Amino acid sequence: MSFKADLRTVNVTRYITPLREGGSLPAVADADDGFKYVIKFRGAGHGVKALIADLIGAEVARVLGFKVPELVFAQLDEAFGRTEADEEIQDLLKGSQGLNLGLHFLSSAINFDPVVTQVENKLASKIVWLDAFLTNIDRTFRNTNMLIWNKEVWLIDHGAALYFHHSWTNWEKTAQTPFPFIKDHVLLPQASDLTTVDVEFKKILTSDVLQKIVNLIPLEWLDWEGYTETPEEIRTVYFNFLHTRLNYSNLFIKEAQHAREALI
Structure with missing residues (x-):
């Protein structure tokens, strides 16, 4: 299997909904490439270490031939999330400025x-x-x-x-x-x-x-x-x-x- 030397980077444009079943509060969000992603936030739980594990795990799986959603780096700018009403989510977004990890959202999965x-x-x-x-x-x-x-x-x-x-x-x-x-x-x-x-x-x-x-x-x-x-x-x-x-x-x-x- 061929290996990609890098991941695409997208900018998160809209926070849609949290996925409450995830302990680290991932969320579905829109990005500026027109696609939806499940975003894993660096400001949650175990921070960047969880993102590193997700990145390495998914890319090892991909190389071995498994079906894995495309990963992207998801950029959150400083202003993102200021209008979010939920204080917990607002704090999460504030603590996640910079590069986060996104997985292509598999609609109807x-x-x-x-x-x-x-x-x-x-x-x-x-x-x-x-x-x-x-x-x-x-x-x-x-x-x-x-x-x-x-x-x-x-x-x-x-x-x-x-x-x-x-x-x-x-x-x-x-x-x-x-x-x-x-x-x-x-x-x-x-x-x-x-x-x-x-x-x-x-x-x-x-x-x-x-x-x-x-x-x-x-x-x-x-x-x-x-x-x-x-x-x-x-x-x-x-x-x-x-x-x-x-x-x-x-x-x-x-x-x-x-x-x-x-x-x-």
Whole structure:
């Protein structure tokens, strides 16, 4: 799969409605390119770290061939949101000036329901592998973070991935974790082809591809108050984490296989 060297940047022109099911208060908004986007705000919850996780997670998924809504950088200017009546939303917008993250809004998409929709084993294995690799704790029965659009499965919301960056200590150890949270994955029972998928995906995620994905992170998202590392040093940690995790994929593959055996 070809890789885009950069994302488009759009200007948010109108705040339409919050998506209350999202803990970080994402919202549907219009942009100056004429399209609607689900905006993830840097002023919410875990701040830019959630945006970085979403960006890396979605672009890794895209490179691996998954259906993922187009991502854009969404610019909020200083005046945006001043007329918003809801004080919580107004504070969120005020704290989100600058670059945010937008996902193309999939009109008429419906939430994935594992009771209604059966995913074939190879696709389930691919999604389980992806989430184990990204240490994504948030694709469970409670919150599948998948949509059905045009009769296909689309992956959304990777903001809970890469949780090592919230503590930012001993990333090497976290990179080698077997990721026991995979036992709660909504598609684990169908994931019977993990070994085959591991071989396929490790061929795709070369060091060059991982570096290009990490290079997409805007510098302004890497300027962390209270940290001694420079933005480029922080970027290097993200690359090293992903590269190390890939090299130790056997650990999370075995964990997922054992967890699946316990389920079935």
